[in-house]
Amino acid sequence: MPFVRIDALGTDGERLDALGRAVHDALVETIGVPPDDRFQVLTGHDGVTSTLRYDDYLGVPRDAGIVYVAITMRAGRPPERKRALYRRIAELAEAYAGTEPRNVFVTVTENAPIDWSLGYGEAQYAAPDAAEPSPAP
Template sequence: MPFVRIDAHGGDTDDDRLDALGRAVHDALVETLGIPSDDRFQVLTAHDAAHDAARGTLRYDDYLGVRRDAGIVFVAITLRAGRTTGRKEALYRRIAQLAEEYAGTEPRNVFVTLTENSSADWSLGDGLAQYVGSGSC
């Protein structure tokens, strides 16, 4: 059960772009990590200080020689530990491909982080740790 936060920068970030980015990340998780298709928990946020200071902004540079611009998208995924490095790399590639296909976001502007935790670190409602003793995604 991944929990996804997507922060998108740029003046053209509207509900349609946010939805497209959310679909891109979700579809990549389903394809590369085998996440169930109905397992979608996302927070999608647009940032554009030039048009609406209350919405915030994002900061970025050209670290490691990647030339990012105002179309940058930060994707933070929290999920339970256990995926191989190869599967994570496949996930990063697929997110970048689908973000470009669905939302027109250049792959160089897709910044992804994964944070892993254990089954006991999740409560999906009702004050219960539903994954404790379970083998679910």
């Protein structure tokens, strides 16, 4: 159950949709996310009222085609699966949205099952804990 945020500079709805599909397809292919498990926030920045900042850190030349992808997911994937995910996102972002791989900046934040509520105010992934106190009346 990844939660994905994508921010892109100087983009329109079509490109945002393509980037969202690229990330989702990569998650399905590389780490086994179910195809119907898509939760994304896609934001385009116009460079005037909202913008993105970037430099050429670690010798990667970035430009106005920058795309930030932030993925929050439960912990437990091995490093090789994450590397495959990063590669596949960059490949598909180029194929679907014309984004150069050098401009695809991805972060993954991991957490525990208790850190998710998918609706109804419940922690669906967390095992019930008999030691939890009952809510006050």
